[in-house]
Amino acid sequence: MAMPLPRYVVFGEALTDMVRQADGSWLGLPGGSCWNVARVAARLGLATAFAGAVSQDLFGDELAGAGAEAGLDGRFLQRVARSPLLAFVASRHPPRYFFVGDDSADLHFDPARLPAGWREAAEVVHFGSISLVRQPLAARLCEEATQAARAGKRIAFDPNFRDLMRTPGYAEMLAHMLGLAAYVKVSDEDLAGLFPGLETGAALARVREMAPGATVMLTRGAHGMTLLEGNTAVEQAAMRVDVADTVGCGDAAMGGWMASVLGDGAADLIAQARLASAAAAVAATRAGPYPPLRREVDALLAATAGTPATAAAGRP
Structure with missing residues (x-):
């Protein structure tokens, strides 16, 4: 019997x-x-696939192995005889990095090779980060997002701003993706990069204008997060943990949010914010981009049950 196709499909770069x-x-x-x-x-229990391409060398082997260990649907990962995409992180504080990936494997991802019927089975389809600025991959993913939205699928978008996005063509891509999105996650740092010269509130208002139908999550690191839907704003404080580093915490918040949205149809904004916050907090307790286990997140949620998120009316 064939394995069911995933409910959450994430396109982009590894x-x-x-x-x-x-x-x-x-x-x-x-x-x-x-x-x-x-x-x-x-890892939080949502049937998920990563749709992207990696190299056939040891770097690609590590990515494929770690993805399989997490429970990702392997039918969506493509192995390509091209060089790996590498990000050289010279410093984290302040952040200094550069990418090496001319004609690398990620750019050769072919959507036509995805399993038949994947779009019909998917409920939320995710896009974001540097994959939307690296051509020709960006154009392919933009088209996939457009087709998924036309098919009635909910689009999730996390721009995850990087210096590569300081190009004239990215503004058009940003507007297109925000216009399609049902869920948008941005950090205060993303907003500063995407809308230089605007303070956080004004930049957030710009995002909401460009994504009028979206629920928006604003993350602010140790200062917590805000989840915005229509005229309702949910404030969630950061959960206190012993921090190893904050690498991947924003990604954990995004994955936790979608696990709540799709994992429990009755989850309201407060429940969504709490699961996203807990996932980010657990990720912070381990070095590197750690994907938390469901039992770890549930344990933190139970331990912080006395400090729930708060909701208030009024459009920020």
């Missing part, structure tokens, strides 16, 4: 972070925003 260590050596860690989001959702 890459290897080459992180400079104190002694000058480099540590390779599998990652990539979209791939991280997919792993989190899968």
